[in-house]
Amino acid sequence: MDLEKWQNLSYLFWAYVTVWAFLAGYLVIMTRRMARLRREIDLLRQEHKPGAAD
Amino acid sequence: MKSLHAYILLGVISIMMVGVLAAVFGDTLIFGFSPYVPTESSMGIVQRIFYFHVPAAITAFLAFFVAFVASIGYLATRRLSWDNVARSSVEIGVMLCTIVIITGPLWARPIWGTWWPWDPRLTTTLILWLLYISYLLLRTYSEDRSQQARFCAVLGIVAFLDVPIVYFSVKWWRGIHPIVFGSGGGGIAPRMNDAFLAALFTFFLLYALLLMLRTRLANMEDEVEELRAELTDGAPH
Numbered sequence: 001m002d003l004e005k006w007q008n009l010s011y012l013f014w015a016y017v018t019v020w021a022f023l024a025g026y027l028v029i030m031t032r033r034m035a036r037l038r039r040e041i042d043l044l045r046q047e048h049k050p051g052a053a054d
Numbered sequence: 055m056k057s058l059h060a061y062i063l064l065g066v067i068s069i070m071m072v073g074v075l076a077a078v079f080g081d082t083l084i085f086g087f088s089p090y091v092p093t094e095s096s097m098g099i100v101q102r103i104f105y106f107h108v109p110a111a112i113t114a115f116l117a118f119f120v121a122f123v124a125s126i127g128y129l130a131t132r133r134l135s136w137d138n139v140a141r142s143s144v145e146i147g148v149m150l151c152t153i154v155i156i157t158g159p160l161w162a163r164p165i166w167g168t169w170w171p172w173d174p175r176l177t178t179t180l181i182l183w184l185l186y187i188s189y190l191l192l193r194t195y196s197e198d199r200s201q202q203a204r205f206c207a208v209l210g211i212v213a214f215l216d217v218p219i220v221y222f223s224v225k226w227w228r229g230i231h232p233i234v235f236g237s238g239g240g241g242i243a244p245r246m247n248d249a250f251l252a253a254l255f256t257f258f259l260l261y262a263l264l265l266m267l268r269t270r271l272a273n274m275e276d277e278v279e280e281l282r283a284e285l286t287d288g289a290p291h
Contacts, residue, residue, distance in 0.1 A: 008100040008164040015103045015157040019110070022153050023260065026146075030267050037274040044281035 091249045103161040105249055108234070109257040110153045111179075115217050117147030117261060118186065125210035128203055134276060137203035140210050142268035144189050146261060151183045166230060173229035178220040185213040199279070 094101035124140035127133075158176065159169040170176060189209050196202040224233050234242060242250065 008098060011100050011160045011164055012102055015106070015160045018156045018160070019106050019153055022149055026149055026264070027267075030264075030271060034267070034271050034274065037271065037278060040278050041274065041281065044278065044285065047285060048281065 091245050092243060097165055100164050103157050105253045107157045109254040110150045113257040113261050114147045114150035117143045118214055118217055121210045122214035125207035128207045138269050138272035142265055142272050144186055146264045148186045155183055173231045174223040174227040175229055175231035178223045182216045182220055185216055
């Protein structure tokens with residue numbers, strides 16, 4: 001194996017980590033926010049129903 | 055809940071497609087160590103940052119272009135659905151631009167010997183990132199939804215003017231950032247080009263998925279605000 005070619009592998013590693021961390025993190029945050037909003041919408045709709053307590 | 059399941063399914067399909075593409079073209083996005091794609095002779099293994107640094111930059115430009123079109127759409131029609139597309143696209147574009155700004159210095163350090171050389175391409179990209187960060191911050195300064203959308207639509211159009219400046223900066227001002235594609239570009243080996251196109255396609259696919267999810271989220275936020283307003287007014291439909 002040509003060792004010179006494998007130099008600076010740590011930079012490549014951290015670049016990969018950055019990409020995957022950002023993408024995964026963004027997706028997780030978004031799906032959590034979506035689940036929270038869905039619960040809130042359901043709750044608000046229930047309050048809207050005729051006969052629901054004030 | 056059905057639509058959420060559909061999005062999750064779409065996400066799984068997208069990830070599977072990434073896997074298939076990676077298997078065919080050389081694990082570009084996953085490992086970057088495939089024998090299919092040759093290692094660049096002078097820079098070595100670190101050059102493989104190219105396969106996600108450049109596609110992330112191109113996809114960020116696409117995201118800002120979509121925001122630019124949606125901003126014009128909002129100003130022309132005053133429909134909030136256009137604003138939701140614009141703000142969603144800007145948010146994804148900022149995320150991708152952040153990836154570009156972080157991976158660039160990680161590539162520059164071993165090759166140029168410095169993290170950040172204030173080259174024209176790097177400087178204009180940083181300005182672009184700051185412009186869109188201010189776009190996201192502007193949203194928090196106004197309570198009035200239509201005023202917020204109007205101000206941001208104007209900024210979304212003005213900020214996009216920096217995108218061609220970023221693109222042409224390497225030609226207008228002499229810097230050290232390399233030109234790979236287009237006139238005066240060095241070009242890349244055919245196998246490297248295959249890996250690059252696979253990575254670019256994957257980023258476009260991810261962008262489409264994220265834009266769908268984020269726009270849906272923005273529409274839900276509006277729905278919550280409408281329901282709250284109706285409850286406060288005491289006028290349920």
